[in-house]
Amino acid sequence: QVFLGLTKTGELIAVKQVDLIETEVEETEKEYTKIFQEVTLLKSLVHDNIVKYLGSTYEHHTVSIFTEFIPGGSLATIIERFGPLELPVTARYTRQLLNAIAYMHENGVVHRDIKSANIMLVPNGTVKLIDFGCAKRLALRLSRSGSHLQKSLRGTPYWMAPEVVNDSGHGRKSDIWSLGCTVFELVTGKPPWGDREPFAAMYAIGSDDFPVPTLPESFRIRVRDFVSQCMMR
Incomplete structure (x- = not known):
């Protein structure tokens, strides 16, 4: 699911959330490690025609990926x-x-x-x-x-x-x-x-x-x- 988020500094961002399986703790942690590595990689891509990735968090078996919000639609x-x-x-x-x-x-x-x-x-x-x-x-x-x-x-x-x-x-x-x-x-x-x-x-x-x-x-x-x-x- 994708949500609109508001930062503490008043900026609008996009928040993409992925729910991971709660029962398989080890697999869940491995999966988040992969996602975290990927987001870390994407944060290094800085280009006018590529959405800016801001980071990610993992709480209550839910991964949240934060990106630049683009209002114009696809x-x-x-x-x-x-x-x-x-x-x-x-x-x-x-x-x-x-x-x-x-x-x-x-x-x-x-x-x-x-x-x-x-x-x-x-x-x-x-x-x-x-x-x-x-x-x-x-x-x-x-x-x-x-x-x-x-x-x-x-x-x-x-x-x-x-x-x-x-x-x-x-x-x-x-x-x-x-x-x-x-x-x-x-x-x-x-x-x-x-x-x-x-x-x-x-x-x-x-x-x-x-x-x-x-x-x-x-x-x-x-x-x-x-x-x-x-x-x-």
């Missing part, structure tokens, strides 16, 4: 309210997202759940990536291709990269795929394979038998090419 709610976005607006948001992703990747962090619902809009037109619940330091070992990988299945079906769906190990490139899906969503109003049920979409994403969706030819060639370059199996 891009998902913007699409619901205004419909597909115009290309200049999409370009403005995408440029900011690319800056945030480049910064994260340079610091060894993958988001693993990039989508419009996890991108908040500040009233002045600035966007910020939120919900790093899936973010982890990339594994130190190298794959055959030279990429740092994580092998756990995380993310949301319609925006998942094929290597995430197939659990074949994924890294920075998975965020780029999700970015392509997000741009597709911003300009059309729904993500690729959005007309399928989630599990059917996952099957299509992970199978070479299904071609990767492309934007209609009514869109400019540069836009179609950008999305296609991001969404490469």
Whole structure:
């Protein structure tokens, strides 16, 4: 659950709370240790297009994670309210997202759940990536291709990269795929394979038998090419 909080200095913040299992004390403490390490990592990320993490607490089997409060709503709610976005607006948001992703990747962090619902809009037109619940330091070992990988299945079906769906190990490139899906969503109003049920979409994403969706030819060639370059199996 997410709440609006007020600090002792009078600032509004967002408070995300997670209830942990009370009966398994040792497991609960291990889980909080993981969350605390993650929040400590996220506090080190300082970027105009990434939500600011403030800290966390653990009381009465409830973890509270404190972050900057962003009043504008997510891009998902913007699409619901205004419909597909115009290309200049999409370009403005995408440029900011690319800056945030480049910064994260340079610091060894993958988001693993990039989508419009996890991108908040500040009233002045600035966007910020939120919900790093899936973010982890990339594994130190190298794959055959030279990429740092994580092998756990995380993310949301319609925006998942094929290597995430197939659990074949994924890294920075998975965020780029999700970015392509997000741009597709911003300009059309729904993500690729959005007309399928989630599990059917996952099957299509992970199978070479299904071609990767492309934007209609009514869109400019540069836009179609950008999305296609991001969404490469």
